[in-house]
Amino acid sequence: MEQILANSKAQPLLIVNTEGEIKQSSDGFSQIFFPVQTGEAVSSYIHPEDRAEFKTWFNNLNTQQFRAGQVKNLRLIDQKGMILSVMVRPEQTPDQTYILWFWEDKRVRETEDYWQSALTPAMEAVLTSILDGVFLVNVEGKLVEVNPALCQMLGYHKFELIGMSVGMLFSRDEKESQKATSRFARIIKFNRVKEMNITLEDRSGNKLDVTYNGAIIREGSQLVGILGIVRDNRDSKIMRDLHQKTEDLENAMVQLAARDKMKDDFLSLVGHELRTPLANILGYAEFLDEGNVKEGERKEFIGVIYQESRRLARLVNEILDLSRLEAGRLIYHHVLQPLDPVLLEAVDAVRAEAEQKRVRISKNLGAGPELWIDRDRIKQVAINLLINAVKYSNSETETKISSKELDGGIMVAVEDQGMGIALENLEKVFEKFSRVESLEHHTQGAGLGLPIAKKIIEEGHSGRMWLESQGLGKGSTFFFWIPKQVKNAG
Ligand code: ADP
Numbered sequence: 001m002e003q004i005l006a007n008s009k010a011q012p013l014l015i016v017n018t019e020g021e022i023k024q025s026s027d028g029f030s031q032i033f034f035p036v037q038t039g040e041a042v043s044s045y046i047h048p049e050d051r052a053e054f055k056t057w058f059n060n061l062n063t064q065q066f067r068a069g070q071v072k073n074l075r076l077i078d079q080k081g082m083i084l085s086v087m088v089r090p091e092q093t094p095d096q097t098y099i100l101w102f103w104e105d106k107r108v109r110e111t112e113d114y115w116q117s118a119l120t121p122a123m124e125a126v127l128t129s130i131l132d133g134v135f136l137v138n139v140e141g142k143l144v145e146v147n148p149a150l151c152q153m154l155g156y157h158k159f160e161l162i163g164m165s166v167g168m169l170f171s172r173d174e175k176e177s178q179k180a181t182s183r184f185a186r187i188i189k190f191n192r193v194k195e196m197n198i199t200l201e202d203r204s205g206n207k208l209d210v211t212y213n214g215a216i217i218r219e220g221s222q223l224v225g226i227l228g229i230v231r232d233n234r235d236s237k238i239m240r241d242l243h244q245k246t247e248d249l250e251n252a253m254v255q256l257a258a259r260d261k262m263k264d265d266f267l268s269l270v271g272h273e274l275r276t277p278l279a280n281i282l283g284y285a286e287f288l289d290e291g292n293v294k295e296g297e298r299k300e301f302i303g304v305i306y307q308e309s310r311r312l313a314r315l316v317n318e319i320l321d322l323s324r325l326e327a328g329r330l331i332y333h334h335v336l337q338p339l340d341p342v343l344l345e346a347v348d349a350v351r352a353e354a355e356q357k358r359v360r361i362s363k364n365l366g367a368g369p370e371l372w373i374d375r376d377r378i379k380q381v382a383i384n385l386l387i388n389a390v391k392y393s394n395s396e397t398e399t400k401i402s403s404k405e406l407d408g409g410i411m412v413a414v415e416d417q418g419m420g421i422a423l424e425n426l427e428k429v430f431e432k433f434s435r436v437e438s439l440e441h442h443t444q445g446a447g448l449g450l451p452i453a454k455k456i457i458e459e460g461h462s463g464r465m466w467l468e469s470q471g472l473g474k475g476s477t478f479f480f481w482i483p484k485q486v487k488n489a490g
Pocket residue numbers: 384388389392416418419420421429435439440441442443444445446447448449450451476
Protein backbone atom coordinates (compact mmCIF):
# COMPACT_ATOMS: atom_id res chain seq x y z
CA MET A 1 0.00 0.00 0.00
CA GLU A 2 2.91 2.30 0.76
CA GLN A 3 3.84 1.49 -2.78
CA ILE A 4 0.55 2.77 -4.11
CA LEU A 5 0.90 6.00 -2.21
CA ALA A 6 4.48 6.45 -3.30
CA ASN A 7 3.50 5.92 -6.94
CA SER A 8 0.45 8.09 -6.80
CA LYS A 9 1.59 10.95 -4.65
CA ALA A 10 0.29 13.54 -7.06
CA GLN A 11 -3.12 11.82 -7.34
CA PRO A 12 -5.81 13.01 -4.94
CA LEU A 13 -6.68 9.86 -3.00
CA LEU A 14 -7.62 8.78 0.50
CA ILE A 15 -7.05 5.42 2.10
CA VAL A 16 -9.87 4.52 4.47
CA ASN A 17 -10.67 1.49 6.57
CA THR A 18 -13.95 -0.41 6.39
CA GLU A 19 -15.40 1.90 9.07
CA GLY A 20 -14.80 4.87 6.79
CA GLU A 21 -11.97 6.29 8.90
CA ILE A 22 -9.18 8.05 7.02
CA LYS A 23 -5.93 6.13 7.33
CA GLN A 24 -3.86 8.19 4.93
CA SER A 25 -4.20 10.96 2.40
CA SER A 26 -2.04 11.69 -0.60
CA ASP A 27 -0.21 14.95 -1.16
CA GLY A 28 -2.28 15.37 -4.28
CA PHE A 29 -5.45 15.35 -2.19
CA SER A 30 -4.34 18.18 0.08
CA GLN A 31 -2.96 20.15 -2.83
CA ILE A 32 -5.92 19.83 -5.15
CA PHE A 33 -8.63 19.85 -2.47
CA PHE A 34 -7.63 20.51 1.16
CA PRO A 35 -5.67 18.80 3.96
CA VAL A 36 -7.51 16.18 6.00
CA GLN A 37 -6.85 14.70 9.44
CA THR A 38 -6.07 10.99 9.56
CA GLY A 39 -8.26 9.14 12.02
CA GLU A 40 -11.31 11.27 11.14
CA ALA A 41 -14.35 9.84 9.40
CA VAL A 42 -14.19 10.55 5.68
CA SER A 43 -17.87 11.50 5.86
CA SER A 44 -17.02 14.56 7.95
CA TYR A 45 -15.47 16.03 4.78
CA ILE A 46 -18.55 15.37 2.78
CA HIS A 47 -21.27 17.96 2.34
CA PRO A 48 -23.99 17.33 4.97
CA GLU A 49 -26.65 16.90 2.33
CA ASP A 50 -24.66 14.19 0.55
CA ARG A 51 -23.51 12.50 3.72
CA ALA A 52 -26.36 10.01 4.15
CA GLU A 53 -26.16 9.04 0.52
CA PHE A 54 -22.41 8.60 0.81
CA LYS A 55 -22.76 6.39 3.88
CA THR A 56 -25.21 4.12 2.14
CA TRP A 57 -22.92 3.87 -0.85
CA PHE A 58 -19.93 3.21 1.38
CA ASN A 59 -21.72 0.53 3.42
CA ASN A 60 -22.70 -1.17 0.21
CA LEU A 61 -19.02 -1.36 -0.67
CA ASN A 62 -18.58 -3.21 2.60
CA THR A 63 -21.46 -5.58 2.39
CA GLN A 64 -22.28 -6.21 -1.23
CA GLN A 65 -20.06 -7.94 -3.58
CA PHE A 66 -17.53 -5.25 -4.27
CA ARG A 67 -17.67 -3.75 -7.69
CA ALA A 68 -14.59 -1.82 -8.66
CA GLY A 69 -15.10 1.21 -10.78
CA GLN A 70 -18.35 2.18 -9.12
CA VAL A 71 -18.13 5.95 -9.39
CA LYS A 72 -19.99 8.28 -7.05
CA ASN A 73 -20.66 11.98 -7.48
CA LEU A 74 -20.64 13.99 -4.28
CA ARG A 75 -19.61 17.27 -2.77
CA LEU A 76 -16.67 17.72 -0.42
CA ILE A 77 -16.67 20.47 2.14
CA ASP A 78 -13.65 21.73 4.07
CA GLN A 79 -13.55 23.34 7.51
CA LYS A 80 -13.97 26.79 6.01
CA GLY A 81 -17.12 25.69 4.21
CA MET A 82 -15.64 25.56 0.71
CA ILE A 83 -17.66 23.15 -1.42
CA LEU A 84 -16.15 21.07 -4.22
CA SER A 85 -18.00 18.74 -6.49
CA VAL A 86 -16.02 15.58 -7.06
CA MET A 87 -16.26 12.12 -8.43
CA VAL A 88 -14.90 9.27 -6.38
CA ARG A 89 -13.92 5.78 -7.47
CA PRO A 90 -13.27 3.09 -4.83
CA GLU A 91 -10.67 0.37 -4.99
CA GLN A 92 -10.38 -2.49 -2.56
CA THR A 93 -6.98 -3.46 -1.19
CA PRO A 94 -5.98 -6.88 0.12
CA ASP A 95 -5.68 -5.61 3.72
CA GLN A 96 -9.33 -4.59 4.21
CA THR A 97 -8.97 -0.96 3.28
CA TYR A 98 -10.23 1.08 0.40
CA ILE A 99 -8.45 3.54 -1.76
CA LEU A 100 -10.81 6.31 -2.72
CA TRP A 101 -9.62 8.05 -5.90
CA PHE A 102 -10.98 11.54 -6.25
CA TRP A 103 -11.15 13.87 -9.15
CA GLU A 104 -12.86 17.14 -9.54
CA ASP A 105 -16.16 17.01 -11.38
CA LYS A 106 -15.36 19.53 -14.10
CA ARG A 107 -18.79 19.12 -15.56
CA VAL A 108 -20.41 20.39 -12.37
CA ARG A 109 -17.83 23.10 -11.95
CA GLU A 110 -18.66 24.33 -15.43
CA THR A 111 -22.38 24.32 -14.88
CA GLU A 112 -21.93 26.03 -11.50
CA ASP A 113 -19.94 28.72 -13.24
CA TYR A 114 -22.79 28.91 -15.65
CA TRP A 115 -25.32 29.49 -12.87
CA GLN A 116 -23.12 32.07 -11.22
CA SER A 117 -23.10 34.13 -14.37
CA ALA A 118 -26.69 33.33 -15.37
CA LEU A 119 -28.35 34.55 -12.21
CA THR A 120 -28.02 38.24 -12.91
CA PRO A 121 -29.97 40.93 -11.00
CA ALA A 122 -32.18 41.34 -14.06
CA MET A 123 -32.98 37.64 -14.06
CA GLU A 124 -33.74 37.79 -10.33
CA ALA A 125 -36.07 40.75 -10.89
CA VAL A 126 -37.93 38.73 -13.52
CA LEU A 127 -38.22 35.72 -11.23
CA THR A 128 -39.42 37.89 -8.35
CA SER A 129 -42.22 39.37 -10.37
CA ILE A 130 -43.59 36.06 -11.69
CA LEU A 131 -46.70 34.99 -9.79
CA ASP A 132 -46.21 31.27 -10.49
CA GLY A 133 -43.65 29.31 -8.53
CA VAL A 134 -40.34 29.10 -10.41
CA PHE A 135 -37.29 26.99 -9.63
CA LEU A 136 -34.02 26.31 -11.38
CA VAL A 137 -32.37 22.94 -10.94
CA ASN A 138 -28.78 22.13 -11.84
CA VAL A 139 -27.64 18.89 -13.41
CA GLU A 140 -27.17 17.33 -10.00
CA GLY A 141 -30.83 17.85 -9.25
CA LYS A 142 -30.12 20.60 -6.72
CA LEU A 143 -32.14 23.79 -6.55
CA VAL A 144 -29.97 26.74 -7.58
CA GLU A 145 -32.68 29.38 -7.58
CA VAL A 146 -36.28 29.71 -6.42
CA ASN A 147 -38.60 32.69 -6.66
CA PRO A 148 -40.67 34.25 -3.84
CA ALA A 149 -43.92 32.81 -5.25
CA LEU A 150 -42.59 29.26 -4.85
CA CYS A 151 -41.36 29.99 -1.30
CA GLN A 152 -44.74 31.39 -0.38
CA MET A 153 -46.57 28.49 -1.99
CA LEU A 154 -44.57 25.93 0.00
CA GLY A 155 -43.89 27.92 3.17
CA TYR A 156 -40.09 27.84 2.92
CA HIS A 157 -37.50 30.53 3.19
CA LYS A 158 -35.46 30.88 0.02
CA PHE A 159 -32.26 29.86 1.82
CA GLU A 160 -33.83 26.65 3.05
CA LEU A 161 -34.55 25.62 -0.52
CA ILE A 162 -31.37 26.65 -2.32
CA GLY A 163 -28.97 23.73 -2.48
CA MET A 164 -31.71 21.24 -1.61
CA SER A 165 -32.49 18.31 -3.88
CA VAL A 166 -35.41 19.11 -6.10
CA GLY A 167 -37.12 16.02 -4.69
CA MET A 168 -37.67 17.92 -1.44
CA LEU A 169 -40.32 19.98 -3.21
CA PHE A 170 -42.26 16.78 -3.72
CA SER A 171 -41.82 15.13 -0.35
CA ARG A 172 -40.01 15.76 2.91
CA ASP A 173 -39.65 12.04 3.36
CA GLU A 174 -36.09 11.16 2.39
CA LYS A 175 -36.95 8.09 0.35
CA GLU A 176 -39.82 9.71 -1.44
CA SER A 177 -37.72 12.77 -2.06
CA GLN A 178 -34.95 10.67 -3.61
CA LYS A 179 -37.47 8.93 -5.81
CA ALA A 180 -38.83 12.27 -6.94
CA THR A 181 -35.34 13.55 -7.66
CA SER A 182 -34.60 10.57 -9.86
CA ARG A 183 -37.95 10.98 -11.56
CA PHE A 184 -36.87 14.51 -12.24
CA ALA A 185 -33.53 13.32 -13.53
CA ARG A 186 -35.40 11.05 -15.95
CA ILE A 187 -37.55 13.93 -17.10
CA ILE A 188 -34.40 15.89 -17.82
CA LYS A 189 -32.68 12.97 -19.44
CA PHE A 190 -35.48 12.26 -21.85
CA ASN A 191 -36.19 15.95 -22.46
CA ARG A 192 -39.76 15.31 -21.47
CA VAL A 193 -40.61 18.71 -20.08
CA LYS A 194 -44.21 19.31 -20.86
CA GLU A 195 -47.23 20.51 -18.98
CA MET A 196 -48.47 18.02 -16.41
CA ASN A 197 -50.26 17.87 -13.10
CA ILE A 198 -48.06 16.98 -10.15
CA THR A 199 -48.32 17.11 -6.37
CA LEU A 200 -45.87 19.06 -4.25
CA GLU A 201 -45.53 19.01 -0.49
CA ASP A 202 -45.22 22.16 1.56
CA ARG A 203 -43.05 22.69 4.61
CA SER A 204 -45.81 21.42 6.92
CA GLY A 205 -46.34 18.28 4.87
CA ASN A 206 -49.54 19.43 3.14
CA LYS A 207 -50.04 18.21 -0.39
CA LEU A 208 -50.47 20.78 -3.10
CA ASP A 209 -51.78 20.03 -6.59
CA VAL A 210 -50.01 22.09 -9.19
CA THR A 211 -49.63 22.27 -12.92
CA TYR A 212 -45.99 21.87 -13.86
CA ASN A 213 -44.31 23.16 -16.94
CA GLY A 214 -40.62 23.36 -17.61
CA ALA A 215 -37.80 23.97 -20.00
CA ILE A 216 -34.40 22.39 -20.43
CA ILE A 217 -31.57 24.88 -20.14
CA ARG A 218 -28.50 24.29 -22.26
CA GLU A 219 -25.36 26.16 -22.88
CA GLY A 220 -24.25 25.19 -26.32
CA SER A 221 -24.75 21.45 -26.40
CA GLN A 222 -24.22 21.10 -22.66
CA LEU A 223 -27.21 20.57 -20.40
CA VAL A 224 -26.88 22.93 -17.45
CA GLY A 225 -30.18 22.44 -15.71
CA ILE A 226 -33.87 22.85 -15.97
CA LEU A 227 -36.38 25.53 -15.29
CA GLY A 228 -39.59 24.49 -13.58
CA ILE A 229 -42.75 26.56 -13.31
CA VAL A 230 -45.57 25.46 -11.06
CA ARG A 231 -49.03 26.95 -10.87
CA ASP A 232 -51.19 26.32 -7.86
CA ASN A 233 -54.27 24.65 -9.33
CA ARG A 234 -56.53 26.01 -6.60
CA ASP A 235 -55.43 29.52 -7.36
CA SER A 236 -55.65 29.10 -11.06
CA LYS A 237 -59.11 27.54 -10.76
CA ILE A 238 -60.28 30.44 -8.63
CA MET A 239 -58.66 32.85 -11.06
CA ARG A 240 -60.20 31.05 -14.00
CA ASP A 241 -63.64 31.18 -12.35
CA LEU A 242 -63.08 34.81 -11.52
CA HIS A 243 -62.13 35.64 -15.08
CA GLN A 244 -65.15 33.73 -16.36
CA LYS A 245 -67.48 35.51 -13.93
CA THR A 246 -66.01 38.90 -14.81
CA GLU A 247 -66.47 38.15 -18.47
CA ASP A 248 -70.09 37.05 -17.88
CA LEU A 249 -70.74 40.20 -15.89
CA GLU A 250 -69.26 42.38 -18.60
CA ASN A 251 -71.39 40.66 -21.22
CA ALA A 252 -74.47 41.06 -19.04
CA MET A 253 -73.64 44.76 -18.62
CA VAL A 254 -73.34 45.19 -22.39
CA GLN A 255 -76.66 43.40 -22.89
CA LEU A 256 -78.30 45.44 -20.16
CA ALA A 257 -77.02 48.66 -21.66
CA ALA A 258 -78.36 47.57 -25.07
CA ARG A 259 -81.75 46.65 -23.57
CA ASP A 260 -81.77 49.90 -21.66
CA LYS A 261 -81.24 51.79 -24.89
CA MET A 262 -83.95 49.73 -26.60
CA LYS A 263 -86.37 50.59 -23.80
CA ASP A 264 -85.48 54.27 -24.01
CA ASP A 265 -85.98 54.23 -27.77
CA PHE A 266 -89.19 52.29 -27.31
CA LEU A 267 -90.52 54.78 -24.79
CA SER A 268 -89.77 57.71 -27.05
CA LEU A 269 -91.41 55.86 -29.95
CA VAL A 270 -94.48 55.05 -27.86
CA GLY A 271 -94.54 58.68 -26.74
CA HIS A 272 -94.55 59.71 -30.37
CA GLU A 273 -97.15 57.08 -31.29
CA LEU A 274 -99.44 58.32 -28.50
CA ARG A 275 -98.89 62.00 -29.17
CA THR A 276 -99.59 61.93 -32.92
CA PRO A 277 -103.14 60.51 -32.77
CA LEU A 278 -103.89 62.56 -29.65
CA ALA A 279 -102.80 65.75 -31.43
CA ASN A 280 -104.99 64.84 -34.41
CA ILE A 281 -107.97 64.05 -32.22
CA LEU A 282 -107.58 67.29 -30.27
CA GLY A 283 -107.03 69.37 -33.42
CA TYR A 284 -110.06 68.06 -35.29
CA ALA A 285 -112.24 68.17 -32.16
CA GLU A 286 -111.34 71.87 -31.82
CA PHE A 287 -112.31 72.52 -35.48
CA LEU A 288 -115.67 70.88 -34.83
CA ASP A 289 -116.08 72.79 -31.60
CA GLU A 290 -115.59 76.11 -33.38
CA GLY A 291 -118.79 75.32 -35.26
CA ASN A 292 -118.26 76.91 -38.70
CA VAL A 293 -117.50 73.63 -40.46
CA LYS A 294 -119.16 72.51 -43.68
CA GLU A 295 -121.14 69.30 -43.60
CA GLY A 296 -118.63 67.41 -45.83
CA GLU A 297 -115.71 68.50 -43.64
CA ARG A 298 -117.60 67.55 -40.50
CA LYS A 299 -117.89 63.96 -41.75
CA GLU A 300 -114.20 63.91 -42.71
CA PHE A 301 -113.10 65.31 -39.33
CA ILE A 302 -115.22 62.83 -37.42
CA GLY A 303 -113.74 60.09 -39.63
CA VAL A 304 -110.21 61.21 -38.69
CA ILE A 305 -111.09 61.40 -34.99
CA TYR A 306 -112.59 57.91 -35.19
CA GLN A 307 -109.58 56.48 -37.05
CA GLU A 308 -107.03 58.10 -34.71
CA SER A 309 -108.98 56.94 -31.65
CA ARG A 310 -108.83 53.39 -32.99
CA ARG A 311 -105.10 53.77 -33.54
CA LEU A 312 -104.72 55.00 -29.95
CA ALA A 313 -106.86 52.20 -28.58
CA ARG A 314 -104.88 49.63 -30.56
CA LEU A 315 -101.60 50.92 -29.16
CA VAL A 316 -102.88 50.99 -25.59
CA ASN A 317 -104.25 47.47 -26.04
CA GLU A 318 -100.95 46.24 -27.43
CA ILE A 319 -99.04 47.67 -24.48
CA LEU A 320 -101.50 46.11 -22.03
CA ASP A 321 -101.42 42.76 -23.88
CA LEU A 322 -97.66 42.66 -23.88
CA SER A 323 -97.38 43.42 -20.20
CA ARG A 324 -100.01 40.74 -19.44
CA LEU A 325 -98.22 38.23 -21.67
CA GLU A 326 -94.89 38.97 -20.01
CA ALA A 327 -96.40 38.57 -16.57
CA GLY A 328 -98.20 35.38 -17.66
CA ARG A 329 -101.51 37.06 -16.86
CA LEU A 330 -103.13 36.85 -20.28
CA ILE A 331 -106.18 34.59 -19.96
CA TYR A 332 -107.11 32.42 -22.93
CA HIS A 333 -110.58 31.01 -23.55
CA HIS A 334 -109.97 27.95 -25.69
CA VAL A 335 -112.97 26.50 -27.48
CA LEU A 336 -112.96 23.64 -30.01
CA GLN A 337 -113.98 25.24 -33.30
CA PRO A 338 -113.02 25.58 -36.99
CA LEU A 339 -110.35 28.16 -37.81
CA ASP A 340 -111.54 29.49 -41.18
CA PRO A 341 -114.56 31.47 -39.91
CA VAL A 342 -112.18 33.32 -37.58
CA LEU A 343 -109.88 34.12 -40.51
CA LEU A 344 -112.86 35.35 -42.55
CA GLU A 345 -113.85 37.70 -39.74
CA ALA A 346 -110.32 39.05 -39.69
CA VAL A 347 -110.45 39.68 -43.46
CA ASP A 348 -113.73 41.56 -42.98
CA ALA A 349 -112.20 43.64 -40.23
CA VAL A 350 -109.39 44.93 -42.46
CA ARG A 351 -111.46 45.26 -45.61
CA ALA A 352 -111.98 49.00 -45.22
CA GLU A 353 -108.28 49.69 -44.74
CA ALA A 354 -107.37 47.45 -47.68
CA GLU A 355 -109.89 49.13 -49.97
CA GLN A 356 -108.69 52.54 -48.93
CA LYS A 357 -105.18 51.54 -49.92
CA ARG A 358 -106.41 49.60 -52.97
CA VAL A 359 -104.83 46.37 -51.86
CA ARG A 360 -106.80 43.32 -52.91
CA ILE A 361 -107.23 40.54 -50.39
CA SER A 362 -107.75 37.07 -51.82
CA LYS A 363 -108.63 33.98 -49.80
CA ASN A 364 -107.79 30.35 -50.20
CA LEU A 365 -109.20 28.69 -47.12
CA GLY A 366 -109.70 24.96 -46.68
CA ALA A 367 -112.35 23.61 -44.32
CA GLY A 368 -109.87 21.93 -41.98
CA PRO A 369 -110.48 20.18 -38.66
CA GLU A 370 -111.66 21.92 -35.55
CA LEU A 371 -108.99 23.29 -33.23
CA TRP A 372 -108.86 24.35 -29.61
CA ILE A 373 -108.42 28.08 -30.04
CA ASP A 374 -109.15 31.37 -28.34
CA ARG A 375 -111.20 32.94 -31.11
CA ASP A 376 -110.55 36.62 -30.23
CA ARG A 377 -106.83 36.13 -29.86
CA ILE A 378 -106.45 34.25 -33.14
CA LYS A 379 -108.53 36.91 -34.86
CA GLN A 380 -106.22 39.52 -33.34
CA VAL A 381 -103.20 37.68 -34.78
CA ALA A 382 -104.76 37.36 -38.25
CA ILE A 383 -105.82 41.03 -38.26
CA ASN A 384 -102.30 42.03 -37.26
CA LEU A 385 -100.77 40.06 -40.13
CA LEU A 386 -103.33 41.36 -42.65
CA ILE A 387 -102.98 44.99 -41.52
CA ASN A 388 -99.19 44.71 -41.78
CA ALA A 389 -99.53 43.18 -45.25
CA VAL A 390 -101.68 46.13 -46.34
CA LYS A 391 -99.58 48.69 -44.48
CA TYR A 392 -96.28 47.55 -45.96
CA SER A 393 -97.57 47.08 -49.52
CA ASN A 394 -98.09 49.52 -52.35
CA SER A 395 -101.49 50.11 -53.96
CA GLU A 396 -102.71 47.74 -56.61
CA THR A 397 -101.00 44.77 -55.09
CA GLU A 398 -102.48 41.61 -53.75
CA THR A 399 -102.43 40.02 -50.30
CA LYS A 400 -103.36 36.36 -50.02
CA ILE A 401 -104.56 34.57 -46.93
CA SER A 402 -104.61 30.80 -47.09
CA SER A 403 -105.04 27.88 -44.73
CA LYS A 404 -104.33 24.21 -45.11
CA GLU A 405 -103.93 21.09 -43.03
CA LEU A 406 -100.33 20.28 -42.29
CA ASP A 407 -98.45 18.05 -39.87
CA GLY A 408 -101.30 17.37 -37.52
CA GLY A 409 -102.50 20.94 -37.47
CA ILE A 410 -103.47 23.88 -39.64
CA MET A 411 -101.01 26.25 -41.26
CA VAL A 412 -102.10 29.78 -42.13
CA ALA A 413 -100.09 31.96 -44.54
CA VAL A 414 -100.48 35.68 -45.17
CA GLU A 415 -98.57 36.59 -48.28
CA ASP A 416 -98.09 40.10 -49.62
CA GLN A 417 -96.35 41.72 -52.59
CA GLY A 418 -95.02 44.52 -50.42
CA MET A 419 -91.66 45.86 -49.48
CA GLY A 420 -90.36 42.65 -47.95
CA ILE A 421 -87.92 42.24 -45.09
CA ALA A 422 -84.13 42.07 -45.21
CA LEU A 423 -82.85 38.58 -44.41
CA GLU A 424 -80.96 39.73 -41.32
CA ASN A 425 -84.21 41.09 -39.86
CA LEU A 426 -86.33 37.96 -40.32
CA GLU A 427 -86.07 37.07 -36.63
CA LYS A 428 -85.85 40.64 -35.34
CA VAL A 429 -89.37 41.58 -36.36
CA PHE A 430 -90.62 39.19 -33.67
CA GLU A 431 -88.55 40.81 -30.94
CA LYS A 432 -90.25 43.47 -28.91
CA PHE A 433 -88.81 46.97 -29.16
CA SER A 434 -86.42 45.84 -31.86
CA ARG A 435 -88.09 47.48 -34.83
CA VAL A 436 -87.15 50.84 -33.46
CA GLU A 437 -83.67 51.01 -34.88
CA SER A 438 -83.05 48.01 -36.95
CA LEU A 439 -85.95 47.93 -39.35
CA GLU A 440 -85.92 49.98 -42.45
CA HIS A 441 -89.58 50.78 -42.91
CA HIS A 442 -91.72 52.22 -40.27
CA THR A 443 -95.12 53.68 -40.79
CA GLN A 444 -97.29 53.64 -37.73
CA GLY A 445 -97.17 51.33 -34.77
CA ALA A 446 -94.84 50.56 -31.89
CA GLY A 447 -93.45 47.29 -33.22
CA LEU A 448 -95.40 45.29 -30.65
CA GLY A 449 -97.93 43.53 -32.90
CA LEU A 450 -95.67 40.71 -34.11
CA PRO A 451 -94.04 39.92 -30.74
CA ILE A 452 -97.55 39.68 -29.25
CA ALA A 453 -98.84 37.56 -32.14
CA LYS A 454 -95.92 35.13 -31.81
CA LYS A 455 -96.52 34.74 -28.08
CA ILE A 456 -100.24 34.13 -28.62
CA ILE A 457 -99.53 31.41 -31.19
CA GLU A 458 -96.54 29.76 -29.53
CA GLU A 459 -97.28 30.13 -25.82
CA GLY A 460 -101.06 30.31 -25.95
CA HIS A 461 -101.67 27.67 -28.64
CA SER A 462 -98.50 25.49 -28.63
CA GLY A 463 -97.99 26.46 -32.26
CA ARG A 464 -95.26 28.06 -34.33
CA MET A 465 -94.94 31.41 -36.06
CA TRP A 466 -92.35 32.32 -38.66
CA LEU A 467 -91.81 34.41 -41.73
CA GLU A 468 -90.28 34.11 -45.15
CA SER A 469 -89.15 36.91 -47.41
CA GLN A 470 -86.94 36.91 -50.45
CA GLY A 471 -85.50 40.20 -49.22
CA LEU A 472 -86.30 43.88 -49.38
CA GLY A 473 -88.79 44.79 -52.09
CA LYS A 474 -89.72 41.18 -52.72
CA GLY A 475 -92.78 40.73 -50.52
CA SER A 476 -93.14 38.66 -47.37
CA THR A 477 -95.14 35.71 -46.17
CA PHE A 478 -96.00 35.29 -42.50
CA PHE A 479 -96.97 31.81 -41.35
CA PHE A 480 -98.50 30.35 -38.25
CA TRP A 481 -99.33 26.80 -37.49
CA ILE A 482 -101.60 25.50 -34.72
CA PRO A 483 -101.74 21.81 -33.79
CA LYS A 484 -105.08 20.09 -33.37
CA GLN A 485 -106.00 18.03 -30.33
CA VAL A 486 -104.11 20.35 -28.05
CA LYS A 487 -106.26 21.92 -25.43
CA ASN A 488 -104.03 24.54 -23.93
CA ALA A 489 -104.38 25.66 -20.38
CA GLY A 490 -106.41 28.84 -20.15
P1 ADP B 1 -95.88 47.67 -36.26
O1 ADP B 1 -96.96 48.12 -35.36
O2 ADP B 1 -94.71 48.59 -36.26
O3 ADP B 1 -96.33 47.27 -37.62
P2 ADP B 1 -95.32 44.88 -35.92
O4 ADP B 1 -94.82 44.14 -34.75
O5 ADP B 1 -96.62 44.43 -36.46
O6 ADP B 1 -95.32 46.40 -35.53
O7 ADP B 1 -94.23 44.76 -37.05
C1 ADP B 1 -92.89 44.97 -36.75
C2 ADP B 1 -92.12 45.43 -37.95
O8 ADP B 1 -91.98 44.37 -38.86
C3 ADP B 1 -92.77 46.55 -38.71
O9 ADP B 1 -92.47 47.79 -38.18
C4 ADP B 1 -92.18 46.37 -40.10
O10 ADP B 1 -90.91 46.97 -40.15
C5 ADP B 1 -92.00 44.88 -40.19
N1 ADP B 1 -93.11 44.21 -40.90
C6 ADP B 1 -94.21 43.62 -40.35
N2 ADP B 1 -94.99 43.09 -41.29
C7 ADP B 1 -94.42 43.37 -42.47
C8 ADP B 1 -94.76 43.07 -43.85
N3 ADP B 1 -95.88 42.39 -44.18
N4 ADP B 1 -93.92 43.49 -44.82
C9 ADP B 1 -92.79 44.16 -44.50
N5 ADP B 1 -92.41 44.46 -43.22
C10 ADP B 1 -93.22 44.07 -42.24
